[in-house]
Amino acid sequence: MPRPSRWPELLHAAGQEFREHGYEQATLEGIAARLGILKGSIYNYVSSKEELLLAVVEQPARALLDELESLRADTESGVAVRLRELVRMQIRIFSEYYPAAFVYLQHLGHLEASPQFAEFKQMDARYMAAVEALVAEGAANGEFSLAAEPRVVARAIVGMIDWMQHWFTPHGEEEDLRLADQLFALALGGLAAGGSMRAMLGALPDPLTRIEVETRR
Amino acid sequence: MPRPSRWPELLHAAGQEFREHGYEQATLEGIAARLGILKGSIYNYVSSKEELLLAVVEQPARALLDELESLRADTESGVAVRLRELVRMQIRIFSEYYPAAFVYLQHLGHLEASPQFAEFKQMDARYMAAVEALVAEGAANGEFSLAAEPRVVARAIVGMIDWMQHWFTPHGEEEDLRLADQLFALALGGLAAGGSMRAMLGALPDPLTRIEVETRR
DNA sequence: TCGGTTGCCAAACATTGGTTTGCCAACGGG
DNA sequence: CCCGTTGGCAAACCAATGTTTGGCAACCGA
Incomplete structure (x- = not known):
């Protein structure tokens, strides 16, 4: 054989x-x-169990930063558009590298603690900084009108997405995109996004097609 | 001695x-x-390590559900106000029972998996259902104008709060309240909450007083 | 065909860490 | 004053599991 x-x-x-x-x-x-x-x-x-974890988690982590880089290169689109791309990207990567990306999110703590993974800690910090900068930029140029500090806003948005692991399992590209745009709409317009703000949000996803949700949270 | x-x-x-x-x-x-x-x-x-975990986690979990109950009893306030109370409550409990509540959030997975904790799984489900119902009620009576399904909205809000464990360490009641109201404002109005929506949000917290943020995410 | 390399087995190893057991000292109510 | 209870010590137990070792069979390029 x-x-x-x-x-x-x-x-x-x-x-x-x-x-x-x-x-x-x-x-x-x-x-x-x-x-x-x-x-x-x-x-x-591999020469240890932890090295195996590293190997598993490396792909999604690297993909995340790579795409983040190409998103940074985009200086043409408005901040809101770039933020939407960021949300879409993160959900796409979550799905594309599914079990691995899930593990990555779930073990951020462990990864950052272990000295083996100083690199990851840094990657994560850079990612967070990028989101924060994006939010701040939007606030500065008037696209956004923040009710909270950029640091808090950025962390809230990232948290909203990262917590997804607890209730969402990827089922396909179309649903991924729909979910991403719903989350983005929520981030942009909040609970009132359907009303007066609808215009500036552009074409929103159809809320009638139900998104699959796990029991866990 | x-x-x-x-x-x-x-x-x-x-x-x-x-x-x-x-x-x-x-x-x-x-x-x-x-x-x-x-x-x-x-x-x-205790008679096992897991029982110890149970004991640690029981207090914050029970507090959460208790307060949720009293919040349900409130039929006078509008949905938005009740939602704000819910956000405040969760952050207050997080701080009040600090190490324990942190552990609770961090080990939701473990807790729900272990047959020992079927009760917790149920508690969690009830909590999630309550938030979802609140969101749906607001959408139904016109207070909210959702851009996404209630299930998704509810989970996004809860996630935003629950993920907080990764970047926030309680430092005092005043700061807790400030953070809670910032998060609520974000949930309600999103990134545009400072503009046209400012009026309906009421008195927002002063974004000039910085909230302490951990390095982790 | 031959030598080295690869991938795996089989079994032993080592250590961590939860759990058990038996005993003892101090306390406190009757 | 005495006995039951409480809280802790000391040491052993034991199971799980990550890791190591030595060997062997299949494959491959020369």
């Missing part, structure tokens, strides 16, 4: 297991079982 | 330790060390 490198499989299996049980609870045995191998064999690919 | 029951101390120590290291990483030894006793001695108070 053929013997291709099963590294992608391993990554996938680890992602699944980490998502279902969390990093601590997940066992190398469980991960290995998904490939039909023994736990010891995993050490042909 | 006197021998008072050190149960409160234990609860406090456990809360601290769970917050700093997370439930899995925290060790009974570490908790015991805070009291100057041995880990085995903890079993005079």
Whole structure:
């Protein structure tokens, strides 16, 4: 029988297991079982469990920063448009790298704590700073009219999105986009967005097509 | 030397330790060390580590539901006012039961997974349902004009608040209230809340007094 | 065909950390 | 004053699980 490198499989299996049980609870045995191998064999690919977590989480994290960079390059669009793109992007990446991105969000704490991941802490800080700058820019040029400090606004928006892991499971691109635009509309116009503000929001997604929601929060 | 029951101390120590290291990483030894006793001695108070987590988390969880109940009893105030109270309440409880409430939010997943905590899962579901109902009521009576489904709106608001654990550490009642009202203003009016919507928001908190923010997100 | 490399098995290892047990000192009500 | 209760110590127990080691079979390029 053929013997291709099963590294992608391993990554996938680890992602699944980490998502279902969390990093601590997940066992190398469980991960290995998904490939039909023994736990010891995993050490042909990585030299520790934590390194496996790193590998899983690296892809979505890097994708996030990469796209953020290209978003920064966009100096033509208005701030609101760029913010919408940011929201869309984050949800798209969440879906695209699904189990991995979920794990990333879920273990931000662990990642930032471990000295192994100083790099991630930095990546995260840069991401947060970018969002904050975007908000501040909008406030400065008059597109936004903030009722709260930019730092707080930025964190609230990011939180709204990041908490999504608890109640949303990706089902497809169309739904992802719909959800992203709903969240963006909410961020932009709040609970009153349907009224007088509707005009400046542009075409809003159809609220009649229900978005799937998990029980957990 | 006197021998008072050190149960409160234990609860406090456990809360601290769970917050700093997370439930899995925290060790009974570490908790015991805070009291100057041995880990085995903890079993005079609880019969398992998980029971200790339960005990820590029970207070804030129950407080949350209790206050939610009294909020439901309020049928006089408008929906917006009740929603503001809800936001204030959640942040107040977060601060009041600080280490414990933090642990509660951080381990929602673990709690809901463990069969031990079926009760909590139910509590959480009821809480979420209440928020959703509030949003829907506001949409129905015209106070709100939603740009997204009530389920999504409710979850976004709750997420915005719950994610707070990652960047906010309580420093005092005044600041708590200020933060709560900023978040509420954001939920109600979004990024444009300072403009045309300012009137209907009433007295907004002074955005000049900076709110302390942690580095993490 | 041959030598090295790869991927895995099989089993043992080590250590952490939750849990159990038996005992003892101090306290406090009757 | 005495006995039951409480809270803690000391040490052992034990299970889970991350990690190591040595070997072997399949594959591959030369």
